[in-house]
Amino acid sequence: MRDLLRILSRFWRASLAAELEYRVNFVFSTLNAALGLVLGLFALSLFFQNGHAFDGWSFDASLVVYGLFTTFSGISSVLFVPNLSRVVEHVDKGTMDFVLLKPVDSQLFVSTRNFSPWGLPDIALGLGVIGYAARRLDVDPGHVPAALLAALLSLIILYSLWFALASTSIWFVKVYNATEVLRGLLDAGRLPIAAYPAGYRVFFTYVVPVAFLTSVPADVLRGADATSWLAIEVVVAVLAFGLSRAFWRLSLRSYTSASS
Amino acid sequence: MTFLRRARAFLEVYYAYMLVYRSELLLWALAMSLPFISMGAWIKAADTGAFPLAPVEFGRYFLVVYLVRQLTVVWVVWEFEYDIVQGRLSPRLLQPADPVWHYVGGHVAERAARLPFTVVIVAFFFMLYPEAWFVPSWTETVACLALSLLAWVLRFVLQYAFAMAAFWTEKASSIEGLWQIGFLFLSGVVAPLAVFPEAVREVVLYTPFPYLIDVPVRALLGAPITLRDVLIPGAWLLVALVAQRLAWRAGLARYSSMGA
Secondary structure: OOOHHHHHHHHHHHHHHHOOOOOOOOHHHHHHHHHHHHHHHHHHHHOOOOOOOOOEHEEEEEEEHHHHHHHHHHHHHHHHHHHHHHHHHHHHHHHHHHHHHHHHHOOHHHHHHHOHHHOOOOHHOOOHHHHHHHHHHHHHHHHHHHHHHHHHHHHHHHHHHHHHHHHHHHOOOOOHHHHHHHHHHHHHHHHHHHHOHHHHHHHHHOOOOHHHHHHHHHHOOOOOHHHHHHHHHHHHHHHHHHHHHHHHHHHOOOOOOOOO | OHHHHHHHHHHHHHHHHHHHHHHHHHHHHHHOOOOHHHHHHHHHHHOOOOOOOOHHHHHHHHHHHHHHHHOOOOHHHOOOOHHHHHHHHHHHHHHOOOOOHHHHHHHHHHHHHHHHHHHHHHHHHHHHHHHHHHOOOOOHHHHHHHHHHHHHHHHHHHHHHHHHHHHHOHHHHHHHHHHOOOOOHHOOOOOHHHOHHHHHHHOOOOOHHHHHHHHHHHHHHOOOOOOOHHHHHHHHHHHHHHHHHHHHHHHHHHHOOOOO
């Protein structure tokens, strides 16, 4: 555990130093996050005209979903996306050899090596929205620990999806575009799952588990009866993580280096 | 004649390039799934709430959004930024044609290479949702294609103008990122302008955004075209063109990459 923390702090300090060369990015990422939030909330409010609401979801409850979505996209751009593009680069340029030779678990190395601070404004704004909505909903503080657990499980699922995609680059090399496919599908998480027709709900629960990412934690937080969904989420998260690890091992077997 | 010969040379070269990346193009065609996600939510909302469009009209609207987006994709800022950073612009400056034609050639050729995938996805859509089947009249089709062409030219020139920032900073694409947020929410990709509140719609109609998606889409669905639908994007096009030319001259004067 101590080693793990030491490794992470070395990794992130090094990437932070590299990223801070582009300080203008901070202005852009803050503007991006703020503008995205304002316009995104506007788009969400369009569904609540003329007394319409999603099945069982008020505007405030949907705000929790939107806040979770914003937070998770922030975390993706801080950790998942920068590391994923690095995996693609390693495979493309043949530097994956050096990674595999290091005395650190290769999955740990490639999924934590990079850290990009430019998603932090999104995380801050997302948490702000969740907090605001929780106060308006008068959330029982007793639900918070379970909601945190659900959010943590969501992060594990999200990580596994990104990482499984990164693993495919061993076979297909350039998977930048596949990341766009995944990003496009994850966009469905902006709205509670109840906003979609039945066919969509099945797809976004069992094929691409978007429903677990934002709707389930939001349900747990507002105290809607979600215990069974939470239990299923535990299974999905464990399964997703295990599969991503197995998938990485499998793909590494096909890795044929570029230098040896 | 030289012009036609040049145009043919550019198109042939770039069409061949694009065919190398057919599988990538397939992923790009899939990546733009956002209109279909919005479609699901709006069809469901229109089923239960009072909105200006019926469910099947929402279905058609978002299908055509997908089509217009396929016709008007632009990525010149990333290519230009890369060419500046890598110094690839230098040899092109020596050629007897403005470097912009390389990018135009690539964009036009890609459209042709992408078309087959688009046709498959449209066929798939009507198989799943036969009630939405419709046949636009000739005039509607021509109006939509003409407005899409205008939208594409406008997006290209605007993005090329943003790309000029690459002469001064390494992150020209950040400006495009900011622009894309406005585009995403105000052009009609996540919700048709018809469901915007009156006051917001009036303001948004003075920005270039709705003319990139909503207006060409409605033209195919039979909405009448007004003079304003051409004049406002035309005015923005003029502004972007002047800005781009001025920035190009100033930028070239200080361009000092490899080989220049």
